[in-house]
Amino acid sequence: GSNIGILGGGQLGRMIVIAGRNMGYRFNTLDPTPDSPCGQVADRQLLAPFSDVNAAKELADLSDVITYEFENVDSDVASILETTSYVPQGSGLLKITQNRIREKTTLQSFGVPVAPFKVIETEKDIYSATERLGLPCIMKTATGGYDGKGQWVIRSKDNINVAIEAWNKSGMDMIIEQFIPFSKELSVIVARNVQGQTKTFPAAENVHINNILHQSIVPARITNEQTIQAETIALKIAESLQVVGLIAIEMFLTNDGKIIVNELAPRPHNSGHYSMDACITSQFEQHIRAICGLPLGDTTLLSPIIMVNILGQHVSKVLDKIDQLPPTAKIHLYGKKESVENRKMGHINFLGATLEQVNQQINDLQIWT
Numbered sequence: 001g002s003n004i005g006i007l008g009g010g011q012l013g014r015m016i017v018i019a020g021r022n023m024g025y026r027f028n029t030l031d032p033t034p035d036s037p038c039g040q041v042a043d044r045q046l047l048a049p050f051s052d053v054n055a056a057k058e059l060a061d062l063s064d065v066i067t068y069e070f071e072n073v074d075s076d077v078a079s080i081l082e083t084t085s086y087v088p089q090g091s092g093l094l095k096i097t098q099n100r101i102r103e104k105t106t107l108q109s110f111g112v113p114v115a116p117f118k119v120i121e122t123e124k125d126i127y128s129a130t131e132r133l134g135l136p137c138i139m140k141t142a143t144g145g146y147d148g149k150g151q152w153v154i155r156s157k158d159n160i161n162v163a164i165e166a167w168n169k170s171g172m173d174m175i176i177e178q179f180i181p182f183s184k185e186l187s188v189i190v191a192r193n194v195q196g197q198t199k200t201f202p203a204a205e206n207v208h209i210n211n212i213l214h215q216s217i218v219p220a221r222i223t224n225e226q227t228i229q230a231e232t233i234a235l236k237i238a239e240s241l242q243v244v245g246l247i248a249i250e251m252f253l254t255n256d257g258k259i260i261v262n263e264l265a266p267r268p269h270n271s272g273h274y275s276m277d278a279c280i281t282s283q284f285e286q287h288i289r290a291i292c293g294l295p296l297g298d299t300t301l302l303s304p305i306i307m308v309n310i311l312g313q314h315v316s317k318v319l320d321k322i323d324q325l326p327p328t329a330k331i332h333l334y335g336k337k338e339s340v341e342n343r344k345m346g347h348i349n350f351l352g353a354t355l356e357q358v359n360q361q362i363n364d365l366q367i368w369t
């Protein structure tokens with residue numbers, strides 16, 4: 001069949017649709033926000049919350065294959081759909097990646113290194129966790145966090161009180177994890193198709209500002225050995241979880257060259273947007289191939305590239321300087337109406353002969369400074 005239903009209407013869904021249309025697929029999406037980025041390019045958007053079982057069933061009726069484009073769709077709805085429809089990614093992967101406690105525990109059970117952490121169940125646990133793990137450490141909500149939301153860095157005794165107050169106020173499950181002094185942040189995206197074939201995308205070196213992804217630099221400026229190490233860990237995770245579709249693995253490269261996994265995302269990932277213009281196969285095409293049982297595409301990198309995110313506060317500067325963008329820069333906008341600060345509005349892929357050259361182009365534009 002050629003009808004794909006997408007749970008979630010954000011930019012990731014939008015880019016899945018744009019890639020999939022070239023391959024002859026048709027798309028319907030479910031999202032509560034009218035005229036969502038994905039809804040704008042899909043055949044149809046069903047307007048309903050993710051917890052609406054009837055709307056989800058209506059989407060399923062329109063679809064030969066169901067996918068999700070973000071991990072906070074209702075996993076109960078996904079598991080209901082699974083009983084009557086084809087959801088190749090499965091609801092199990094959602095359940096694990098929606099919750100940091102489950103995610104980290106699962107990774108540990110595979111022998112994958114993660115930051116040492118403690119689950120917080122009582123106020124006392126906050127004291128004992130900071131004592132056992134040492135300062136600095138970070139308290140994170142177990143669910144629902146993104147772009148650093150739901151995180152409290154604990155550097156001092158004063159911060160402990162702030163954390164306790166936040167824990168009491170939110171009533172959410174939390175963990176405290178050790179702060180990892182990293183030299184670089186990396187990510188590797190793995191595709192695994194219905195038949196079990198796997199392929200990795202080239203590792204990206206990620207620069208965050210205020211916990212929000214700012215740049216992905218590819219190839220990552222790491223040694224061949226570190227590249228192989230990152231890919232090996234990523235493949236091990238994808239195989240162990242029996243992923244179908246994409247899984248993005250965020251990692252820290254520590255000062256002494258070790259890799260520690262930070263978190264997983266069971267979908268296309270912001271740090272993989274470079275693949276749209278620099279790889280033979282983009283992450284979005286690869287995702288469709290994987291869930292539709294097609295052979296996976298070649299992920300060879302064709303050019304050095306730096307992807308830079310356009311947040312709400314960057315939009316007017318980007319538009320002002322649009323005619324100064326180098327001809328090798330590829331702009332992607334997500335069709336979001338309101339330029340809210342720190343909201344992801346689009347990205348630009350800057351390609352060039354060397355990373356130094358690309359970096360110079362970005363600096364010369366003075367959009368992000």
Ligand code: ATP
Nearest residue numbers: 115138145146147148149177178179180208211263
């Ligand atoms: P995302 O938008 O990627 O889903 P998130 O809100 O789930 O983000 P994390 O990825 O856990 O949050 O953390 C955001 C950023 O904060 C990381 O990319 C990293 O820069 C920093 N960070 C998080 N945990 C740690 C840690 N244990 N040690 C050092 N830095 C950390």
Ligand code: MG
Nearest residue numbers: 145146147263
């Ligand atoms: Mg996250």
Ligand code: MG
Nearest residue numbers: 147250262263
């Ligand atoms: Mg993250």
